Amino acid sequence: MQFYLARQLALEKQTYKLKIMIITKDLCKVFRTEEVETSALHDVNLHIQRGEFAAIMGPSGCGKSTLLNIIGLLDNPSNGSYIFNNTDVTKKSEKQRTHFRKGNIGFIFQSFNLIDELTVFENVELPLIYMGLTASKRKAKVNEVLDRMNISHRAKHYPQQLSGGQQQRVAIARAVVTDPNLILADEPTGNLDSSNGTEVMELLKELNHSGTTVVMVTHSVRDSEYADRVIHLFDGKVVSENKHKQIKREPIKEEL
Template identity: 85%
Template sequence: MIVTQDLCKIFRTEEIETSALNNVNIHIKKGEFVAIMGPSGCGKSTLLNIIGLLDNPSNGNYIFNEINVSEKSEKQRTKFRKGNIGFIFQSFNLIDELTVFENVELPLVYMGLPASQRKAKVKETLERMNIAHRAKHYPQQLSGGQQQRVAIARAVVTEPKLILADEPTGNLDSRNGSEVMELLKELNQAGTTVIMVTHSVRDAEYADRVIHLFDGQIVSENLKDRESIQKAVESLS
């Protein structure tokens, strides 16, 4: 489903050139749940942003479902992103002025779906995320765990092929974090590919595969059990 070939990302200012990713090659199959780990500044979020078409690589190719999206125009990339990718962030990124229903409905509005179809899809998705009873509430009236459920509902309401999650439990306590991870695992088991950036060894256990980055390069992958993940984290600390 996802292939990167010698992917590089260089950030430049007038005086400084910083290499964030250096010849990163990954292959993620349809339906996989992959966690990306590594110390702060190793390139995890940069890689996720490129996979999510929020940023462009400096060099290399990014292939999504056999389409080389790195060759597409910005307009084409935006359209491709909206139709295929859902995002979940640590900070929830909900709009305070909109209700829960309106926040989840927003991606469907951008897609141009008729109001009747939007209503049905939002209702179904909120029920699936067990947050339908809060549909008329505003984000500031919800707990952190409830806000993340809304954010997940917004990410999946368009039925994307890929969900990208950047530290999805970073602002949650242990109980709410576990509930969010269970939701992501359920979505994955239903067929959605999930790529998650995390510092949490516990969260990484939900993944089928763990990729470790260090200084913009892959240093290990295919870790599954907690002991192996913990040892890899400690070796990169």
């Protein structure tokens, strides 16, 4: 019996391990300047499952973006550990982090962060170039994703020629063109009006439904309601985690 239980536990652990994508343990981040030391994150423990849609909320300066950057392997934590896809990536060098990011993680920013000098097509193509795909494969993928984002008629335009909502759709297209497992969105609707914002959130929901894990930092309660779970941060600490089971994959109609 004991043996059975132990085996069962081990099995469960293993499936949990498979199910889980992000584990942070006692994660700390300290920023140092010559005189001041600022603690941005303090003992953050998080588990995010594969296919989950998590929102991180909190007031300005609570460490949301810092956490997102560490999750996105753009930054290293000062202390604690971070396991991504069953690999400890806490102490990886920049080169290794770049390697892990490639094709695995897509980023969406509040200010879109498109390159002004590149066309819509070229912007979306960028991550594929760095993955080393051939031109014909790249073309097929980009066109497919632009179609999906309903923006293919703008392929030859430059970012400045598009509306904010269109620009964010290009940014999302760029984030998903590599079929990543994880999409990290930093206030994706922050620069958009409400109708464009809703459009973007719907897109994210769709992506999540098709199996992509989404972690989103947001200020907006309405946006957070798209998520399975809301993690509240305050002064660098996780203060609560709420699950929106009942509204999972079902946006509130009256708010639309």
